[in-house]
Amino acid sequence: MLVRFEVTYADGWWSASAHAPGNAIYTLGKSIGELIDNILEATSLHYAEELGAGERITIVTRYRSETREQESHIPPSFEYKVDITAATPGC
Structure with a gap:
């Protein structure tokens, strides 16, 4: 399964969202x-x-x-790719 997140930066927060059939995930981070x-x-x-x-x-x-x-510590772009393995439900 492939999940793609688009990232934005505003007001000191990073946010990421993934929107595709069957998924809508949104999360934030300070870094x-x-x-x-x-x-x-x-x-x-x-x-x-x-x-x-x-x-x-x-x-x-x-x-x-x-x-x-952008603020000087903000990179102009990045891409991060990782594979994770689903755990047993309930664990």
Whole structure:
């Protein structure tokens, strides 16, 4: 299964959303690292009852700045891809 997240940055918060048939996931983070952790957790929880144990979920997270006036610590773009394995429901 492939889940794609689009990322935005505003007012000191990173947000990510995935919208496709069968899924609508939204999460926030104060840093990119926290956002990625929250994406992994939210995706695992969202599909916990739908996927069998051991099934793979590929998560692709993308961010591209729309403006050049971002804060200096904000990267102009990034892409993060990870595969996670569904756990046994209820664990």
